[in-house]
Amino acid sequence: MRILLTVPSSVARLHHLVPLGWALRTAGHQVQVAGRPSFTDSITLTGLVAVPVGDGVTGDATGDHRLDRQSDVDGLLDYFSLWRPDLVVWDEQAPAGAEAAQAGGVAAVRMLGPLADRSESGDVSGRTLDCLPPSLRPSGVPEDLAIRFIPYAGSAVLPAWLRRKPRRRRVHVALGAASGTTVTAFFEAIAGSDAEFLCELSDDRxxxxxxxPGNVRLFEDAPRDAVLASCEAAVHDGEPRMTLSALAGGLPQLVVAENAASADLASRVADEGGGLLVDPAGLRADAVGRLLADAELRANARRLQGEVAAMPSPREVVPHLVAVAGQR
Known part of the structure; x- marks a missing residue:
């Protein structure tokens, strides 16, 4: 079977499709990834084959990186006539894939990743793959095909400090979108903790x-899933990929949310008892202490981890996608 993935010029959205792409590839199917010409280097770094379509624009003054122009649809249809895909899997910000599939009579499946906006599903024909466990999906969002979230962030080297056994409890910290005031408040709140805080933060932030504090280690390029595997809890700013990565690791989460809209998924984790949602202005040492000491918080985090683990892996989804393609 031939499967074409269509992606916007977004590394984060591309990376969410990579585990599925490789599951299809290792099952013996041909897989290619369509994106703008200027984005093909990012695609090939994943080990998958890139197909340039449309023009070379990655964005404009508004930051648009969508694959949704008529030229994108036309470019895909031209390629369909040559390669003849059996299935198109498209990110919600690459709707040219869905439009081309409909025009070309090809089966299509939409992929909803961590960054997807589920509040506006729109008029979407075909099937949908969703990585959110059922208890965390917004009300009214229908369940279709589930797929387990697999953390992937590209190539990385395991640093020496991750190859040694920790001497004390570790907490992963990701405050990349937080303000300087919040970063300072956090360091003040953890100064007296006996845990080690692994902060995914550059010096200039x-x-x-x-x-x-002496219990902080800064890092920038270590593989996030490996860091999380060495930790007992996570602190972050509510970014959806980080929320799901901590969830997959069964870690209780402390979410320091400056933007309520961007922390929507994290707030649902908190509603399920797997995390704490705090306002930056109210960040205190007691919140950090509870994160590490609250047994109920940890139990709920592990319950949610079990829900994630029960979802079909990308490899287990492959037969369902073969069936969808065969129905066309």
């Missing part, structure tokens, strides 16, 4: 004059 730390405000001048901020005192870095």
């Amino acid at each position: 730390i405000p001048a004059g901020t005192r870095l």
Whole structure:
């Protein structure tokens, strides 16, 4: 079977499709990824084959990186006549894939990843793959094909400090979108903790004059899933990929949310008892202490982890996609 994945010029959205792409590839199917010409280097870094379509624009003044122009649809249809795919899997920000599939009589499946906007499903024909466990989906979103979230962030090297047994409890910290004020407040809140905090943060994100506690290790390029595997909890700003990565690891989460809209998924995790949602202005040492000590919080996090683990893996989804293609 021939499967074409269509992606916008977004590394984060591309990376969510990669585990499925490789599951299809290792099952013996031909897999290619269509994106703008200027995005093909990002695609080939995943080991998958890139197909350039449309023009070379990756974005404009508004930050648009969608694959949704008529030229994108036309380019895909031209390629369909040559390669003749059996199935198109498209990201919601690459709807040219769905339009071309409909025009070309090809089966199509939409992929809803961590960054998808599920509040506006729109008029979508065909099937949908969703990585959110049922208890965390917004009300009114129909269940179709489930697929387990697999953390993937590209190539990385395991640093020496991750190849040694931790001497004390570790907490993963990702505050990349947080303000300098919040970063400073967090460092003040953890200064007296006996845990080690692994902060996914560059030096230039730390405000001048901020005192870095001795229990903090800064890093930038270590593989996130490996870091999380060495930790007992996670602190972050509500970013959906981080929320799901911590969820897959069964870690209780402390979410320091400056933007309620971007922390919507994290707030649902908190509603399910697997995390704490705190306002940056109210960030105190007691919230960090509860994150590490609350047995109920940890139990709920593991319950949600079990829900994620019960979802079909990308490899287990492959036969369902073969069946969808065969119905066309």
